[in-house]
Amino acid sequence: MSVLVVNKLTRQYRADDVPAVDDLSLTVETNELFALVGPTGCGKTTTLRAIAGFERPDGGVISLGDQVLDDGNMHIPPDKRDIGLVFQELALFPHMSVNRNVEFGLKGMAKGARRNRAAEVLEMVGMSEFADRRPHELSGGQQQRVALARSIAPSPRLLLLDEPFSSLDPGLRDDMRLQIKKVLAETGTSALLVTHDHEEALSMADRVGVMRLGKLCQVGKPDEVYHRPCSAFVSQFLGRTNLLEATAVGDVAETSIGRVELTSESTGRVTVSVRPEHLRLEAPGNGEMTGEVIAREFKGHDLTFVVRYGDQTYTVQTDYSCPFVVGQSVRLRHAEPAVVVEEDRDVSGADC
């Protein structure tokens, strides 16, 4: 069952501008973590703020459960929405202790119940012993936990997370991701995560929606979206890829690195996406067309090669044992079928 339904949401800041959010529809299912991912300025934060009630949509309907939050005439104010929000800046109240921050959203409860609930959520995020501290006496990761505890304390029907890890050190991020997943699962909370970090979206979410220029390009499970991107933009945004010009006939296509299989049937001039880890390097056989290794990056657990093939270069991801060195002749072989992707119009610089 869907918790949140957003239907044809539009938000336009100025009449003559392109809309910040353009006819966007999505749903968040019960107990699901949905990640909205896209480059800076793609409209994902505007979408989140509209769902929270801080932006008034210019069109479309937002509903939570069986309650309509926004349509053309109606606008439920943020405090009546029962939606929690973890801010990018955390926004802990500096003049209150950790405990009072967490209790802040529990005003309808009796005093004893309020205290118990605050203790319970602080326990859940492992911050019980810091309950009497002030926010500025905590480290970044601890503040993050308090912000999470504060927003789940009133048991909101939906939790919104606005780039919640951007202020943390990379080392802390992995830890916090696990923690948030755990808390969401324990409390059975549905959540919408907004981020520009594709790894964060892919690793945390049950489903991912990729946004660009105010529109939702593709929605699906993380591996689906990663392996079957619908457009060149999606394939490039979610990781490194090689985009190849190809001529397709049925489920195979001729490309500059030879004949490749396709995941779906197609005909004529197409663009295909081949992930670097789907390519292999081999020693060339006789009379075959060869490329040359022009760069080799050693990263410990794996290797990244850049290979020139004709007048184009390709990125290849291999395991640590691949023996080739810079200058050697190699042959490229694809290990998985390639994906036909749509060319994006107006790609040039517009997506930042």
Next chain:
Amino acid sequence: MLIIDASRADASVLTDVVFRWRNLVLLGKTLGLTVSVLIVVTLLALPLAWLTTRSNLYAARFWTILCVMPLAIPGYLMAFTLLSFGGRFGMLNTLFGIHIPRIQGYWGALIALSMYLLPYMFLNLRVGFQRMDPALEEAGRSLGCSRSHVFFRITLPQLKPAFAAGALLVTLHVIGDLGVVSLMRFDTFTYSIYQEYMGFDALSKTYAACLSLMLIAMTIGLLILDLYFLRGLRIDSVRNAPIRKCPPTRHKGWFFASFALLLIIVLVGLILPVLNIAHWTWRWEADIPDQTVFTEVFSSLASSLKASIPAALFAVILATPIAFLAMRYPSKLTRSCQQSAYVGYAIPAVAFGYSLIVLFSQHVNALYQTIYLLIFAYVIHFLAEALGPIRSSLFLATKRLEDASRSLGRSRFSTFIHVTLPLLRPGLIVGMAFVFLSAMKELPLTLLLSPIGYETLAWQVWSYADNTSYAKAAPHALAILVFSAGFVWLLLMRGPEKSR
């Protein structure tokens, strides 16, 4: 409003008034005093700022506080001190039998104003030194420049904005000052406006209006000049890393010179006035065995409070929405609202007060010569002092925090009461205190606008000192000193941000 008053005169009289030889003399004297105060203040403040930020001066923090303390002594108290120090009946002669001439006129005004205004320049230059990226100086040294070369080619140019800010404050205070120049009998625009206003014939009022207009024009010209000077001046270092603290420079040979400088400043700017006021208060006992002076001090204290407390309240009530709107809903309108508060602060109090007199005596006669007009004048004139602290606490009470409160189920009203107001409270209190303490020691507006028979502490000090009744002025001065010290204490608690 002044224009209306001025234009009532006939054209020939007007040209006569505007192009009088005397105006040129006044302009020359005003500018001459301004420039000389500026030079003296800069020559003193620059080494002091360097010593307290960059050298291995012992107890630098202590000396810094001492150098800021003269702010607690308003110009007219400083003038009172100098006047009652020398001369035949001066403190120096009566206590030690040393006879020096009375310090007055140009030199008196110069010393009094320089001492009073020194902290403004000092605080600004200090901030300038502290914000400087030491890597730039080190780069200069590594490129083969000597230490003095680096100081003149790299350090001084970087101090320009800090100097400009300090110089603007000093200049505005000098051309707006009435207390010092009137006690020292040195004719400037403000003193002439006051004299003409006190004169009785009709023409002198017109002349006062014209002089006020010229003074306002001068101030606006100065503000424009300041904008022009700062435009295109970019000196911040091109990196975002936090600025290191500069390692202190050792200055063994200059130990005694710098110590003497500090000592002179503290002696003239702080110890002397306090001693002097104490001396005369004590002398009052001996000279005038008349108990009424105590009751007089209390009644003028009450008068001062009656105007200052409402002024402080209204200033904060007015400043809060202005600051809030300018920060949350930045638009041309809200910003210009805020800017006009600063212009009200910059316009010399004498010209401002006189324009209120003209306006109210002719159009809103019911309020003319009432305490309400005085309170109104205080509020408008000191609004900027309340804006500063409120603005900086608004930076803490961000929109995000309000959003967070709303998303936790609190209404707009509950959010304001539980989140915004508690965060704003320190700013409101400090803003209120600033306006209160400034209004307590304010002189020109009080002289011009207070109702007949309404005598505040500042008014009493000034009029007794003006009549050379130093002993009678002293207890009032002592009371003002207490309030002023409170003002400076607040300033120090809040650090140097206010002087920016």
